[in-house]
Amino acid sequence: MPELAHGHTVAAYVSVGSEPGTLALLDALRARGVRVLLPALLPDNDLDWGEYTGPGSLVQVAHDGRMTLSEPSGARLGPHAVTDADVVLLPGLAVDARGMRLGRGGGSYDRVLARLERAGARPLLVVLLYDTEVVARVPAEAHDRPVHAVVTPSGVRRFPAA
Numbered sequence: 001m002p003e004l005a006h007g008h009t010v011a012a013y014v015s016v017g018s019e020p021g022t023l024a025l026l027d028a029l030r031a032r033g034v035r036v037l038l039p040a041l042l043p044d045n046d047l048d049w050g051e052y053t054g055p056g057s058l059v060q061v062a063h064d065g066r067m068t069l070s071e072p073s074g075a076r077l078g079p080h081a082v083t084d085a086d087v088v089l090l091p092g093l094a095v096d097a098r099g100m101r102l103g104r105g106g107g108s109y110d111r112v113l114a115r116l117e118r119a120g121a122r123p124l125l126v127v128l129l130y131d132t133e134v135v136a137r138v139p140a141e142a143h144d145r146p147v148h149a150v151v152t153p154s155g156v157r158r159f160p161a162a
Contacts, residue, residue, distance in 0.1 A: 001149070001156055003124045007086035009035040011049065011112075011123070014058065014070035019091055020128045020153075026052055037081055040071040045106045049081040050074050082112055083119040090147065092127045094135050099146030099159030101127050102138040113145045124148050 004010060010029055015022040029036050030052065039047040041063055050072030051057070059073040082088065090109050094102040103109055116123065125147040131154050149158045 001087075001124075001126070001151070003087050004029065004034075005032065007034055007124075009037060009085045010087045010089065011037040011039075011082045011085040012052070012089040013039055013091055015091070015128075016067065016069060020130060022089070022128065023055070027054070030054065037077070037085060038070075038072045039108070040076060041069060041108065042079075045108050046079055046111050047082070047108050048076045048079055050076055079111075079115065080119065083116060083121040085121075085123045087124045087126060088112070088116070090125060090127050092129060092133070094133045094138050095127050095129060095147060095150045096135055096138045097159075098137075098140075099148065099150075100138050100140045100144055101147050110143060114143070117145070126151060128152075 012022060012026055026036050036052040037049045038052045040050055042048055051074055052072055057073055058070045060068055061071045062068045090101060092101045092103055127147050127150045129150055129152055131152045134150055134152060134157065146159055149156055
């Protein structure tokens with residue numbers, strides 16, 4: 001995506017479980033001089049952010065027996081750091097033809113999207129999924145916001161209504 005190649009700051013994440021792998025992408029972005037921000041899960045499920053400076057800048061963090069995540073080991077930049085991003089890569093379980101994303105249910109990225117909206121930030125919102133995770137319709141609530149694109153192994157699909 002040209003937006004990734006020309007972005008100055010990309011907020012991303014380190015994939016877990018069966019999610020499409022992100023580490024090679026994070027390293028490719030850094031090699032192009034892009035500043036990469038990664039989330040750190042807070043006790044209330046909100047996200048703080050730190051800078052990714054390479055594989056050595058990650059630490060494994062266990063969160064109350066729920067999950068173990070790779071998070072940035074450096075200084076925390078605060079929950080609002082994401083508002084500086086040109087592109088925000090979001091994890092998901094599925095996305096539908098409207099660009100509505102189904103997350104894991106913790107609300108972390110719903111808070112991120114609301115924070116971006118309140119700040120007047122307009123980054124490109126992209127979900128990384130497998131082809132089978134692009135579906136006809138996912139449940140959506142009033143607070144849910146569509147993403148701009150989904151990237152799958154077969155290509156990029158943009159959602160102009162977002």
